[in-house]
Amino acid sequence: MTYIGLDACKTGWVAIVIDDAGYRDVFIAPSVRDADERGISEFDARIIVVDIPIGIPNSGSRAADTQARKFIAPRGPSVFPTPVRAALEAESYAAARAASLAASGKSLSAQAYAIRERILDVDGYRDRARIPILEGHPEVSFRAMRGTGIEHAKKSVAGMSLRHQLLDGEGISVPFGVESSLKGAAADDVLDAAAMAWTARRVARGEADRIPAAAGSERFSDGVDSAIWF
Structure with missing residues (x-):
């Protein structure tokens, strides 16, 4: 089975493809629709997890965001x-x-x-997607991999090294420097997309957790069960 993780970049989305054995491929998708269609046609992907909010509030704030900030302390500010x-x-x-x-x-x-355009890209397409598209957040997933908070910022040398190690420990060995072949992508975008692919695999296996924990606990006018998966 194959899984895709998406993270926004300057030219669209970085898409990391993994399977049960580990890393498979990476590509740039100009839209989430492109990621969905290419993921199916080239990789027979079964699920996508994307680092973008799914489930848009009409007023106030989302419990998913508030709870995620607490979960990933001291990296809480990374959840906008x-x-x-x-x-x-x-x-x-x-x-x-x-x-x-x-x-x-x-x-x-x-x-x-x-990130407005990226949010609207997913919001406008998710109901037409051929495979499930769920929300994740890289810092939530990395926190879950490590089992405790991460003190190093993701763009720092120490932060990137730690995140590479965490992915390696999960059998996802992302090639160093692969971003150089991806227009508009940075190294941290690639690692974040890989964390989303890890989450997609966990969801498909029935191993994932979510914030908020209770299904259906937060819905807005769009009807989405708003949750950050990890």
Whole structure:
């Protein structure tokens, strides 16, 4: 069985393909639809886990985000608050900030707004996907692999080394420097996508956990069972 993990990059999505034996391949997908279709046609993939919020709040914040921040301490700030739907649909950052204030009482960070197009890409396609697409977060998955918090930032030398070691320990040996062949991808994007592929494999095997733990505990107007899988 084959599994795909996706992480956003400058040119779309870094897609890591693994199977039960370990690392298989990596490619750039311009859209989540492309990742879905290519994953099936070339690799017979069965599931995708993506580092992007799935399940968009109409107001307030998501329990998934709040609980994930606590779980991955001290790396909690890497979980950005999911923008409310009105902010995602706004046509400018200024309009998005105003919409966020009106709906949640909080402004919208530039980091959260920067992933707007990626959120909408997944949100607009997930119901038409040929295989399941679930949400994950790399820092949540790496925390689960290690069994305790990770003190090193992912872009640091120590942080990248540790994340490589954790993936190796799970049988996913990502080639060093593979990002050099991927337009718009950085080394940490590749490692994050690999963590999402690890999560996809765990979901397919029935080994995964989720935040929040209870199924169906958080739903918004889009009807999605909002959860971060790991």
